[in-house]
Every structure is written in C-alpha cells, then in structure tokens.
Amino acid sequence: MTATSSSPTAQRTGIDPRGPQFTAALTAAVLAVALVLPAAAATVLVAVQAVFFAIGATRGVQRTPHAWLFRTLVRPRLAPPSELEDPAPPRFAQTVGLAFTVVALVGFATGVTLLGQVAVGLALVAALLNAVFAFCLGCEVYLLLKRATA
C-alpha cells in the first residue's frame, strides 16, 4: 500500500466498486417487488426508491442508506477491493434511475399504470445489469445522447 499512500486524493475520491453493485442489487429487489404489488403499494415503494435515487444523485453514492449498509454489514466481510473506482459514473446512474422512477410515479398518479410499470421495468433492467454484471447502462446511453443531440 506504499504506492497509494503517497496519493491521498486518489484514496479520498475512490470508492469500492462493490458498493454501487450492492446498492443496485437492493434497488433491483425493491423495483421487482413494486411490479408485483397493487398500484397503491407500488406507488409508495417506487416513491421511496425515488428518494434513495435522489440522495445518491445529489449527495453522492456514498451517502445513501444502501452505502451505509454496505460499509457496516457487507464490506467488513469482504476482502479489500483490488482497485478503487471513480464515484462519478454510479452517481450519474442514480440520476438516470431517478428520472425513470419520476416517470413511473407520474404514471401511477395519473392512472396510467402501464406507463408506471414499464418505467419501473426499464429501471429494473438497468439495476440488474449493474448488480449482476457491474455494467452501467446509463453511462453508455450518456455518450449516445450526446452524439445525437450535441
């Protein structure tokens, strides 16, 4: 660890890549349950998830309740990470998740339940890709959007 101790900034900004993956697993579970519950219960669950996404997007992925759970319960049981990761990509992914859950809430609130469910389904695809394959869908879509619009 002598090499890393000389660069405190890298230490401070890097996060354990398994943290966002753990967060994505919990997120996927919440979204999956929301899809099989009646609309009223689903709305509450999706609203809670939207709040989690909002915390991750505005205050950073290390500040979510999921990250706290990871630090206190999961990380002590794991081997140290082989490398640290930039928190910007998972934070951006939280913003994308927030956008999908907001669309879902609009769907549920206006009675267009199918819109709500499809939006939750898309967020679930992204969360599963992150949890199972450590793959950030929103991050890839970002360049495609830039290419198409800018």
Next chain:
Amino acid sequence: MIVTTGLVVLIAAVVLALGFGAFRAVSDGRFRTRRVETPAAEPVSVPVSVLDGTAYDEQRGERATLLQFSSAFCAPCRATRRVLSEVAEVVPGVRHVEIDAEHHLELVRALGVVRTPTTLVLDGTGREVTRAAGAPSKQAVMASLESAVSAE
C-alpha cells in the same frame, strides 16, 4: 397464480437484463476488424490517418497507436487506460492516445464510435486496423498490435 401486467414486465426485464448482460460479457473487449471500402477509382491511394486534421495526429506512435475514446461517466475506461498505457510502455514505437469522446463528437461520429471505452488500433500511418468496444484484456491488445504491425 394470477398473471398481471406487472409480473409480465418483471419477467421481461429479467430476461432482457440477463440476455443483454450475457451478450456483453462475451463481446466486450474483443477486437473486430471493420471492412473499409477503398474507392475503386484510386486503388493506390495514400493512406490517411483517422486523426488527420486533429491535434492528436502528432501524438501517434511510429509503429502503431492505441487510440482510446473515453468519457467521464465510464468506469471501465479506467481499466482500459491502465492496460493500454502498460502496453504502450513495453512495446517500442507504440503510443497510447486517449480522447474525451464528449468533447470530440465530430471525430466520434466520423469514426462510428458509439460506446466508451472504444479502442482503435492504428498502424504506423494512422489507418484503423481493428477496434474493440469495452475494456480489452492485455493479451487481446498485444495480439491486435501484432496484426497492426505486420499489416504494414
């Protein structure tokens, strides 16, 4: 068991995620050679660097260039940067050039780059030999370099 639309969406999402993820796990980081059609009218055209007209053209390696497109929200770009710079360090005449895709969209469109990281292997004249989307392994980069250098 009652089949609701929510359940259908749930199953579709799981199938989609696992299918796409498995496809990506197989295809990521593999080098593919793109067939570039040369105009029949000028069969012995002077090879033009894909970086021609950009400031990056001067940074090309003598024998080959590992041209990496990256973006800010891209976790595998970091691993790719490490692999490519390591290779460029040990192989003489090879350089690693990294371009922020977001700020060079004309080049990104011209070269048909749709994801980050995308790695293009250029030969000594700056022509594209092969490319890989996703983080390539060190062995894959070494193998692609061999074809770039021997193609000269």
